[in-house]
Each structure stands twice: as C-alpha cells, then as structure tokens.
Amino acid sequence: MNFDKFFALAKEKGITEAQIQVSKSTATSVKLFKHEIDSYSVNDSQAIIACGIYNGKFGSGTTQKFGKDSFEFLVNQIIMTATYSEKMNDIGLFKGSEKYTKKNVFSKELEETPMAKKLEVLRSIEDGIYAFDGRFTEAEVSYSERSSSSEFYNSYDLKLKQKSNYFYVYAGAVARVGEETKTFGDVFLDNTFSKFNKDAFVKGICEKTLSKFGGAPCVSGKYPTVLSRDIAADLVACFLSSAVADEVQRHSSFLEGKLEQKIASSKVTIEEKPLTKNVFFSYFDDEGVATQNKVIVKNGVLKQFFYNRETAKKDGVETTGNASWEGSKIGTDFGNIFVKPGKQSFDEMISSIKEGVYITEIAGLGTGMNSNSGDFSCQAEGYMIRDGKLAEPLNLITLSGNLLKMFSDVKAFDNNVAMTSDAISIADVYIKKMSIGGK
Amino acid sequence: MISKSLAQKVLNAALATGGDYAEIYAEQKESSSIVLENGKVDSVGGHLTYGAGIRILQGLRSVYGYTSDLSEKSLLSLATKLAASYEGERLFTVTSIKKQRVKVINKIEDSLMDVPTEEKISYLKECYEATKSVDERLVRIQDAFSNYRTTIEIFSAEGEEGKQFENCEERGRLVMVAFAAGEGNQIETAFKGPGRYDGWNYFTKVLDYKDKAKQVGEKAIMMLSAKECPSGNYSVVIANGWGGVLFHEACGHSLEATATAKGLSVFSDSIGKQIASPIVSAFDDGTIANEWGSNNIDSEGHVTQKNQLIKDGICVGFLVDKANGRRLNMEANGCSRRQSYRYAPTSRMSNTYIAAGKDDPEQIIKDTKLGIYVADFGGGSVEPTTGEFNFSASEAYIIRDGKICEPVKGCTLIGSGKEVLMNIDRVGNDVALGQGMCGSLSGSIPVNVGQPTLRISRITVGGRGGKLE
Numbered sequence: 001m002n003f004d005k006f007f008a009l010a011k012e013k014g015i016t017e018a019q020i021q022v023s024k025s026t027a028t029s030v031k032l033f034k035h036e037i038d039s040y041s042v043n044d045s046q047a048i049i050a051c052g053i054y055n056g057k058f059g060s061g062t063t064q065k066f067g068k069d070s071f072e073f074l075v076n077q078i079i080m081t082a083t084y085s086e087k088m089n090d091i092g093l094f095k096g097s098e099k100y101t102k103k104n105v106f107s108k109e110l111e112e113t114p115m116a117k118k119l120e121v122l123r124s125i126e127d128g129i130y131a132f133d134g135r136f137t138e139a140e141v142s143y144s145e146r147s148s149s150s151e152f153y154n155s156y157d158l159k160l161k162q163k164s165n166y167f168y169v170y171a172g173a174v175a176r177v178g179e180e181t182k183t184f185g186d187v188f189l190d191n192t193f194s195k196f197n198k199d200a201f202v203k204g205i206c207e208k209t210l211s212k213f214g215g216a217p218c219v220s221g222k223y224p225t226v227l228s229r230d231i232a233a234d235l236v237a238c239f240l241s242s243a244v245a246d247e248v249q250r251h252s253s254f255l256e257g258k259l260e261q262k263i264a265s266s267k268v269t270i271e272e273k274p275l276t277k278n279v280f281f282s283y284f285d286d287e288g289v290a291t292q293n294k295v296i297v298k299n300g301v302l303k304q305f306f307y308n309r310e311t312a313k314k315d316g317v318e319t320t321g322n323a324s325w326e327g328s329k330i331g332t333d334f335g336n337i338f339v340k341p342g343k344q345s346f347d348e349m350i351s352s353i354k355e356g357v358y359i360t361e362i363a364g365l366g367t368g369m370n371s372n373s374g375d376f377s378c379q380a381e382g383y384m385i386r387d388g389k390l391a392e393p394l395n396l397i398t399l400s401g402n403l404l405k406m407f408s409d410v411k412a413f414d415n416n417v418a419m420t421s422d423a424i425s426i427a428d429v430y431i432k433k434m435s436i437g438g439k
Numbered sequence: 440m441i442s443k444s445l446a447q448k449v450l451n452a453a454l455a456t457g458g459d460y461a462e463i464y465a466e467q468k469e470s471s472s473i474v475l476e477n478g479k480v481d482s483v484g485g486h487l488t489y490g491a492g493i494r495i496l497q498g499l500r501s502v503y504g505y506t507s508d509l510s511e512k513s514l515l516s517l518a519t520k521l522a523a524s525y526e527g528e529r530l531f532t533v534t535s536i537k538k539q540r541v542k543v544i545n546k547i548e549d550s551l552m553d554v555p556t557e558e559k560i561s562y563l564k565e566c567y568e569a570t571k572s573v574d575e576r577l578v579r580i581q582d583a584f585s586n587y588r589t590t591i592e593i594f595s596a597e598g599e600e601g602k603q604f605e606n607c608e609e610r611g612r613l614v615m616v617a618f619a620a621g622e623g624n625q626i627e628t629a630f631k632g633p634g635r636y637d638g639w640n641y642f643t644k645v646l647d648y649k650d651k652a653k654q655v656g657e658k659a660i661m662m663l664s665a666k667e668c669p670s671g672n673y674s675v676v677i678a679n680g681w682g683g684v685l686f687h688e689a690c691g692h693s694l695e696a697t698a699t700a701k702g703l704s705v706f707s708d709s710i711g712k713q714i715a716s717p718i719v720s721a722f723d724d725g726t727i728a729n730e731w732g733s734n735n736i737d738s739e740g741h742v743t744q745k746n747q748l749i750k751d752g753i754c755v756g757f758l759v760d761k762a763n764g765r766r767l768n769m770e771a772n773g774c775s776r777r778q779s780y781r782y783a784p785t786s787r788m789s790n791t792y793i794a795a796g797k798d799d800p801e802q803i804i805k806d807t808k809l810g811i812y813v814a815d816f817g818g819g820s821v822e823p824t825t826g827e828f829n830f831s832a833s834e835a836y837i838i839r840d841g842k843i844c845e846p847v848k849g850c851t852l853i854g855s856g857k858e859v860l861m862n863i864d865r866v867g868n869d870v871a872l873g874q875g876m877c878g879s880l881s882g883s884i885p886v887n888v889g890q891p892t893l894r895i896s897r898i899t900v901g902g903r904g905g906k907l908e
Contacts, residue, residue: 033701034701036499036500037500037524038499038500038501039500039501039502039503039783040500040501040502040503040521040524041502041503041504041505041783042504042517042520042521043504043505043506043781044505044506044507044508044513044517045490045505045506045507045781046507046508047507059483060482060484061484061485061486062484062485062486062487063486063487063489064487064488064489064490064507065467065487065489065507066507066508073487077485080483080485080556081482081483081484081485084473084480084483084556084557084560085480085482085483086479086480087479087480087481137702138701138702138703140701140703174703174824181705181824181825182825183822183824183825217899220670220671220906250476250579250618251578251579251618251620251626252578252579252618252626252628253626254624254626256624257624258624327472327474327482327484328472328482328483328484328485328486329474329481329482329484363820363822363827363829364819364820364829364830364831364851364853366818366820367816367817367818367819367820367830367831368817368829368831368851370626370627370628370848370849372618372626372627372628373624373625373626373627373628375848375849375903376849377668377831377849377850377851377901377902377903378829378831378851378901379820379827379828379829379851379853379901395827396827396853396854396855396899397853397899397901398670398829398851398853398899398900398901398902399901400670400849400851400901400902400903401903402903404624435670435901435902435903436670437670437671437851437853437899437900437901437902438670438899439671439672
C-alpha cells in the first residue's frame with residue numbers, strides 16, 4: 001500500500017501529525033480427535049490502525065478493510081475522535097529513538113519444516129497419550145502456527161518493521177476410572193520446531209493427569225504453599241499490571257507511592273527484557289519508541305513503573321518504551337519478563353515443609369482477582385506436602401491471598417525455571433503461608 | 440459484501456473435493472465506543488471489522504479459514520486451499536442460491552448508530568455525576584458506552600440449491616466502574632454493565648441509569664468496610680439475576696454440544712437422567728425480544744429457539760450446532776454462535792436461566808440460620824470435562840439467624856456441576872436476567888445469565904477470613 005496517500009490526505013484535512021501501523025498475519029491450525037483431523041483452519045488477516053493530532057488533540061481509527069476508501073475512513077475517524085476528546089495532547093507523535101536494536105527472530109526452520117512432519121508429530125502425541133495408560137479415554141491435540149508482520153510509519157519519516165513467527169502445540173488428556181474423570185492440558189510455544197520434545201511433553205501431561213486420581217479437598221486453613229511456576233507466572237502478571245503507570249496515576253494501583261520502597265521479599269527480582277532474542281522479542285513499541293531492558297523489582301525494592309510517553313511526561317520521566325494500543329487509545333503493556341530463580345531444586349526447596357500444599361493448577365483468576373487491591377481468591381488443585389515430600393492429590397480447593405502480602409512472604413524460588421507461554425520466565429516459588437479453603 | 444454469483448463460485452470451489460456442506464459467513468461490523476475517566480472524555484473510538492470465513496464439512500471433519508480480503512481472487516483461493524485438505528470427488532454442484540426470509544424478532548426503532556456522540560457523552564456525564572455524588576472516597580470513576588451494528592451474510596449449501604441469509608445485529612452496553620480508596624493502599628472496586636439488543640430509548644428512558652450509577656458508587660464504598668470472606672462448606676443463598684452465572688458455569692457449558700458430542704462433558708450421557716434437584720428447571724432462550732443474548736438467526740442461519748435443558752431436575756436437551764449435531768445424531772437447535780468471522784461457529788448459550796420456583800425470596804433468607812448471601816458476581820469459569828467450576832462474588836454478606844448481616848469480600852465459590860445442582864434446596868419466584876460476555880471456543884459473545892433467588896444447601900466457599908462463626 002502507498003502510505004504517502006494517507007499522509008497527504010491527513011495533512012490536507014488538517015491533521016498535523018499522523019501515524020499508521022499495518023499488521024498482517026497468516027495462520028494455520030490443525031486439531032486431532034480420535035485419530036482423525038477434527039478441524040483444520042487457514043487464516044489471513046490484516047488490520048490498519050492509524051492516529052494523529054487534530055486541533056491539538058489525539059484521535060484514532062482502525063479497520064480491517066483494505067480498500068480504496070480505507071484511508072479516507074481512517075482520516076475521518078481520527079478527526080471525529082479527536083474532536084470529541086476533552087484532553088489536549090501536549091506530547092505530539094514520536095520523532096524517533098536514537099538507536100533501535102533490531103534482531104531477526106523470524107524462524108526459517110519453522111517455515112521450512114513441512115506441514116506433513118508437524119502432523120506426524122501431532123499424531124504421535126495423540127498415540128503416545130493413548131499408549132501411555134489404558135485409563136486415557138480421550139485426547140485433544142492441536143497444532144497452530146502463525147507468521148506475522150507489522151509495519152510502522154509516521155509523519156516524521158519514522159519507518160519500522162518487524163516480522164515474527166511461532167508455533168504452539170496443545171494437548172489435553174482425559175483419563176477415567178469409574179465415575180472419576182481427570183484432565184490435564186499443556187502448551188508448548190516457540191519458533192523453532194526442533195526444540196519441541198514430544199516424548200517429554202506427552203509424559204508430563206500423562207503423569208500429571210493420572211496423579212490427580214483420588215484428589216479431595218484438604219481441611220481449610222493457612223498452609224506453607226508452593227506455587228508451580230505456571231501459577232507463579234499468572235500471579236506475577238497480575239502484580240506487574242499494577243506497576244503500569246496509568247493505573248498508578250489514576251490512584252487505582254496498590255503500588256502507588258511505593259517506588260524505591262520494599263514491596264516484596266528480598267528474594268524477588270523481576271526484569272523486563274523485551275530485547276531478548278526469543279519468540280516474544282520486540283524492538284519498538286506502539287509509539288515507535290525503542291524498547292529497553294529494565295529492572296522492575298530488585299531484591300524486593302520497586303525500581304520502575306511501565307510508561308508510555310503520555311504517562312512518562314506526567315511523572316517527569318522518560319518513557320520506558322511500553323506503549324501499546326488499548327482499544328482506541330495508547331495504553332501500556334509489558335512482555336518478556338524474567339523473575340530471578342533460586343539455586344535449590346524443587347525437592348530441596350520443599351524438604352523443610354512439614355505440612356503444606358503444592359498448587360499446580362488454578363482457575364477463575366480472571367474474575368477472582370481484584371487487580372487494584374491485589375486481593376484474590378480462586379479455584380485450585382495440587383498436592384499436599386507432608387514431611388518434605390509430595391503426598392496425596394488435592395482438588396476443589398480455593399487459594400486466597402493478597403499479592404503484596406504474598407510477594408512479601410516469598411521464602412524461596414527453586415531452580416526449575418522455564419519461559420511460560422505468557423512470556424514470563426519463572427521458577428516454582430515457596431510462600432510462607434497462604435489461605436486454602438476446602439473441607 | 441458478496442454477490443450471489445460469487446458466493447456460488449466460492450461454494451463450488453469449496454465443495455470440489457467431496458465436502459458435503461459448505462458455508463460462507465461474511466461480516467461487516469461498525470463499532471463505536473466512548474470512555475470517560477472521572478467525568479472527562481478519555482477516548483472515543485471507531486472500528487470496522489470486515490471479512491469472511493469459509494467452512495467445509497465432510498462427515499465429522501471440519502475445515503475453516505478466514506480472510507479480510509473479500510475479492511473474488513482471495514475468496515476462491517481460500518476455498519481452494521481449504522478444499523485441498525480433503526481427498527475425494529465432488530458430491531454435488533450448487534446450481535442456484537435462494538434467499539431465505541429472516542423473521543426479525545429484535546426490532547429497533549431508534550438505532551444507537553444514529554445517536555450523536557455529544558448526546559452519548561452527556562449521558563455518560565450524568566452517570567458520572569450520579570456515582571460521584573455518593574462519596575468523596577471514590578477516587579476514580581470510569582463510564583463507558585459502546586455499541587455496534589453487524590451486518591451478516593451467510594451462504595450455505597448441502598445440495599444443489601444453496602441458501603442465503605441476511606441478518607443485522609445491534610447492541611449497546613453501558614459500563615460503569617467505581618474505585619474507592621480506604622486506609623493505606625486499600626482500593627475496592629464495583630462494576631455494573633447493563634446491555635441490550637436495543638435502541639437509545641431503552642438506555643435513556645427504560646433503564647434507570649442514574650440509579651444504577653449510584654449503586655456502583657455505593658457498592659465500592661460498602662466494600663471498604665467488608666471483612667475477609669470465611670472459608671469452608673456453607674449454605675449459600677444466591678440473589679436473582681447475575682447469580683445465574685452459577686448455572687451458566689456449573690451446568691450450561693457442560694450441556695453445549697461442543698463438549699457433549701465428543702464425550703468431553705460431565706453430562707455427555709445425561710439426557711433423560713436426573714442431573715439437578717427436582718425443583719430445578721432450566722432454559723436457553725435466544726428468542727426473547729431485544730435481550731442481550733438474543734438473535735434473529737444463529738451463525739449458521741438457523742432460527743433461534745427456546746430450548747429446555749432441564750425439566751424438574753431431568754436433563755432433557757443439549758445446545759446443538761450443525762457439526763456437533765452430526766456426532767450426536769441430533770438436529771441443530773439455533774444456538775450456533777461466534778464472535779466474528781475469525782471463528783468457526785459452535786454451540787453456545789444465549790439467554791440461559793433457571794426458571795422461577797415457588798419460594799418467596801425473603802423466606803429463603805429467613806430460613807437460613809448461618810450462611811452466605813451472594814448479591815452479585817464478577818464471573819466464573821468451568822472445565823466441562825470434569826464439571827468443576829468456580830465463580831467469584833463481587834458483593835456478599837453473612838447470613839445470621841435469617842438476616843443479611845455484615846458484608847464480606849474475596850469470596851469464591853467452587854464445586855462440581857453434578858453436585859451443586861443436586862444441592863439446590865430452595866428456588867424463589869423472582870427470576871431475572873443479567874448481562875455478561877462469555878468466552879469459549881468461538882470467541883467472546885454477549886450472553887444473559889439468569890435465575891431466581893435460590894439456595895445451595897452446601898458448597899465450598901473460599902476466602903481468607905478463617906471459619907464462619
């Protein structure tokens with residue numbers, strides 16, 4: 001597309017600064033059920049998001065229609081939305097960072113691996129689940145891959161492009177014994193197909209599913225609690241959403257006024273490293289600002305909020321390159337989070353716990369979390385820890401706490417670190433005590 | 440968006456390799472939204488969703504693809520690409536397409552699309568003022584109004600004569616959030632989000648929006664004094680309206696053919712069996728005029744229906760879409776839904792509710808010695824295969840000696856669908872509906888949940904407040 005026409009039209013209609021971003025993606029996914037291809041999909045999608053300054057105010061518009069009238073639609077949307085805005089924009093659009101750290105994260109290996117090979121792996125996952133144990137009655141196995149490109153242009157001649165791809169494999173297994181049904185699913189996400197170890201993946205899913213039989217609630221109470229890294233990652237994401245400057249400035253974050261204060265145990269160090277060369281790599285944000293690696297929490301002390309240009313100006317600081325579209329306005333987001341792991345193994349970490357719980361799955365955090373106060377309560381399952389070892393399975397229990405309190409009560413992380421599919425690298429974490437609801 | 444002749448070409452390209460059903464779902468959706476932060480316009484947005492999805496079925500197999508380029512070249516290329524995943528001979532050629540009559544059950548006379556933005560802004564400002572007037576401790580108030588109009592064209596063929604459906608959907612929603620600040624870093628929030636498939640007259644004249652706005656402020660302030668919810672097994676009385684999220688999560692999802700057809704639901708083999716207490720009957724009804732979850736036709740062109748799911752505790756039906764209906768050997772019953780052309784359709788709920796019982800709601804509370812009263816919920820989730828669900832209360836109180844007493848916060852209810860439905864021991868006569876968004880396989884869609892006031896004799900309650908005494 002010739003974007004000069006967009007900028008010319010915007011200028012002609014009185015838009016003094018303008019920005020346009022185009023994203024395109026193609027995706028393929030296959031799902032197997034009972035040895036057959038249950039569903040198969042191929043998708044092409046595209047979207048344009050544009051914004052600009054009109055009469056000193058910010059306006060924006062988006063469309064998925066690429067046609068001869070698209071630019072006119074977008075320009076009119078910018079004018080209309082800016083007209084109704086009650087906020088003068090005193091930052092304008094971005095003129096460009098001094099340096100951008102580009103890296104090629106597009107995996108040719110993934111693109112060149114034939115679909116037939118990927119399907120073969122998928123079939124062997126399904127076969128592997130059924131072969132693992134006669135109690136497995138159903139398995140849902142799917143493969144998806146996406147390749148996407150984004151382009152950024154603004155009226156200051158800033159031109160940025162990024163291309164990436166990834167795949168993920170999902171498998172969910174169902175095992176039954178009489179009336180009791182247990183299920184467990186897992187996801188593997190990366191951009192290098194050869195990194196996927198199907199045998200370990202199948203073994204992990206099957207063992208976890210079978211170990212859940214006989215699960216029951218424990219007695220309600222406060223227990224030393226170990227959270228598996230996936231659960232810890234979910235809670236870190238909620239915690240960090242309160243470190244977004246928009247929330248802090250609007251008085252709806254429990255981290256307001258806590259910069260340079262101790263907000264967590266000294267075991268907790270959290271960094272955001274968007275420039276890590278992995279599937280989550282990103283070198284510019286939605287304002288065109290170069291992203292940067294940074295420490296958010298260091299040894300329990302809050303060092304940094306996440307900013308875009310508008311919130312940074314309000315606090316008199318530099319943007320941290322975390323701008324991200326939120327509907328029709330530029331908000332803030334984060335990714336590629338690294339939580340510092342510990343040195344001991346999982347077994348060593350739990351060896352001192354006489355009676356505690358190990359939580360491996362949670363559900364309902366979306367509605368059970370008050371991200372403003374940090375209070376949460378959700379459904380959970382896992383295992384008892386007795387005399388330093390994993391014991392009987394637990395299910396239909398609740399896990400409740402407060403994020404600030406929980407991170408202050410971190411006793412240790414183990415060394416069982418991995419990057420989750422939500423872009424958080426973290427290990428299992430041991431919390432002094434948490435509330436468990438059960439019998 | 441797509442001419443009949445082009446649709447015919449695309450359907451035939453899709454059916455070239457032995458598909459027995461092909462469908463094109465084209466969509467153009469204009470959305471607008473206005474967000475106020477503390478009474479000032481924070482953002483006004485406009486978005487155009489545009490594209491088409493093509494689906495081909497062959498027996499139990501399904502292929503789906505979408506594109507936002509509706510040119511002949513793009514659609515034919517997509518159809519050919521999808522057809523290539525089957526290996527077979529053409530079963531039939533579509534020779535004509537007949538336009539089907541769609542009965543409009545949701546009539547709108549004053550479209551939200553025609554309301555000037557200024558008018559919506561002043562409406563939101565009135566909401567803001569009403570909330571703000573409640574208490575000075577309300578440090579942040581968000582008011583948003585969003586609405587959309589979706590034009591849909593469906594072309595489908597299962598034989599030589601194809602079908603064409605046209606439908607238009609319009610919905611609007613007012614969302615109000617209040618944040619109250621207490622001592623130290625305590626922040627409590629409250630939310631209300633009335634929505635409807637309706638016009639401006641509803642939002643300005645029928646809906647008591649100022650009262651709702653006031654309630655949001657009052658609830659956030661009330662939560663400042665709420666104690667931590669106790670944990671353990673208790674009697675729980677759930678208020679009417681949004682309380683229906685209990686049934687939606689505990690049972691509704693598990694009755695969708697999406698889960699039952701593959702044996703992946705705890706209720707897969709339950710038709711004709713007792714799955715709930717005999718005082719429970721439940722429906723999913725996509726035909727209630729102008730309700731949030733209603734529609735004229737579903738995403739496959741079927742007329743929406745009132746489907747009974749449970750009658751006097753006995754499971755009498757599932758929600759069935761075309762593809763899963765083939766596995767179940769059951770007819771589709773008008774509940775196939777999707778968020779947009781980017782999702783293949785599947786069976787989903789619309790307006791799902793537990794029917795009214797005989798009890799006086801006040802008497803249910805009076806008859807409860809010690810327990811919890813849940814007045815409002817945030818939402819919940821379920822694993823249909825095990826039936827294990829959770830939902831979070833956003834407003835709850837302790838019941839002592841038949842009276843609603845102190846408020847509690849951080850209250851989560853969990854259980855298994857099979858058990859909790861059997862444990863319903865009182866059903867009130869005050870059925871009401873509440874609006875929400877439901878996320879599942881075919882995306883996020885508007886649904887109503889509903890129920891009368893009811894009591895669950897025992898359910899696991901999770902919180903940080905220790906034992907209830």
